[in-house]
Amino acid sequence: MLPTPLLIYRQNGEQIIPKRLPINPRTCDIATDLITCFREAVGHTQGQLKSQLSELEGDSPDYRLKRGLAHLLKNNFSTFEIVSPLEPKELRQRVFTLSAQSLPCRAATEATLETLSSTLTQELHQEVLPSQIRTGLYADLPENRILTQFDDPAPEALLHRYNLSQVQGIFYKASEMVLNAHRNVPGEYKLLFRYLKLFGLMTYIEGDADHGFTITIDGPASLFKTSTRYGLAIAKLIPALLHVTRWSLKATLQMRDPYTGTWKSGRFCLNDKCGLVTHYPPGKPYDSMIEASFANRWDSLKTEWILEREVDLIPIPGSVMIPDFRLVHPDGRDMLLEIVGFWRPDYLQKKFSQVRRAACDNLILAISERLNLDKAGVKLERVPAQIIWFKDKLSPKAVLEVLDQ
Structure with missing residues (x-):
């Protein structure tokens, strides 16, 4: 999902309309450029990747769009790891303890790294180079973590994920959501209720499997204290809902006016004709x-x-x-x-x-x-x-x- 600063929507009266990207050659080219940037960054640091993304972003007016796509690639398709001979904290302790035995100078630094390199090679039963110690000292900083794996999606799949994430972000500030699911096969109802249970949502359910269900879900803005975690839980339900054949929902939102800072109500509607694509597998999830x-x-x-x-x-x-x-x-x-x-x-x-x-x-x-x-x-x-x-x-x-x- 996307953080609030990367959500893009407009308001028509009380109706909230999130940004939806068309799947066309232009948007696919933007997605392809970002996917290529991540693919070429495998084996490099997160800091280097960030610099490449900034260069790709340039002074484009679509910077929020590109940042949103990059955020999804980073958090859903990339694996960043700490690459160091030892845990960086332990490695720093070993280096600083050893370097304290000599006066600080370039020659002493190289000698310290060579000495520790030989020691760690014997301890770990594998070759540890001085350069590995140097890069591993602060490998636990976010910008120094290495992109070790990137499961590159198709450009169309990334754009579908972006559109879904923009819609999910609407529910961060929901005060209530009423969901009508009707004339579906029993298995779809069961899958939906399992996801409601999995995400710990507070619901009131009316109806039966023969005639359909009306599900009222309290939103994070209805609680005594707004809960970001609960808002994320509601947003996570939307991809699961896309596995249901017939449904519609109406959400009441509490939005802050960017100019006056006052809170005002908004409305958002969605149904099974929305065209969104889920990334959740159709199998039955375990609740724990x-x-x-x-x-x-x-x-x-x-x-x-x-x-x-x-x-x-x-x-x-x-x-x-x-x-x-x-x-x-x-x-x-x-x-x-x-x-x-x-x-x-x-x-x-x-x-x-x-x-x-x-x-x-x-x-x-x-x-x-x-x-x-x-x-x-x-x-x-x-x-x-x-x-x-x-x-x-x-x-x-x-x-x-x-x-x-």
Whole structure:
């Protein structure tokens, strides 16, 4: 995504209109020049790349456009690494300690580097040159990090990413978003709700899979204190929404007038005909590393219970619940598994409220021992589920013990 200074939009009354680049030879040429600049910078420092980008930018009136494209290339397609024989902090300590034993002069500096070069070559069992020590001393500074890998996109793909990022930036200051998803296949609803859960968005959901859902999402500007992190979470939802076939949304924005500094309301609308292109894969995301680790380790168990990721929606008033997994036995038994590892008090209150209202008689609740349920006001004796406690990782064997009971 793009930082606020690189967002470009205009306002028509209350309607906010973000900048969208056409995919044509001119814009593709701009994208190609920037991609080539990054490709040729592989093996060089970030500072050298910055200088090349400034030279390419020149005095062009499109400087914000070029900076936006460069920002996306740097943050989404490039890998910068610290290249040094040792961690730069340790290397500096070794060099300064050794150099303190002689008077500062050019000859002493070269002798210090040669001495440390020989020492490190023996310690690390690989040749360490004096020049590597010299460049590695401050390799941890951002401008000295090396571009080690660049996964160059097609120019059209970069322009699509730019257009999507401009739209995402609109939601940084949203106070509310109302999303209507209708007449879609159930799998698309499930994917959408999983992303809502993954990004920790505060939602109120009405409807059902047959007639569609109306999803009201509180924005970062509706909180007591505007949260940049929460605004980014809403923006991250937009690429996931593009996997849904039929939808429309309306957002209310709180924008600061650049001339008066006062806050005023804005409006933004978007639907499935927007022409934006997502970069999210269509697969089902895991909500956490705990879930991913559990699913990967389940396959190593010798059991007839089959772990399924595809779980039906459980409708409850004002929301839906999607358990993380279903466990199915060949004899027809099935159990639902929900993993609770997130700590925020309002999330815990909402989660356990969902569990009580769902009233499932085949639910297993795996709860992290790190959670302070008392502080969140959660009473486990009122939760209609079988409880499993875990520390860092949820053990598949612990779940299997409950299943076998």
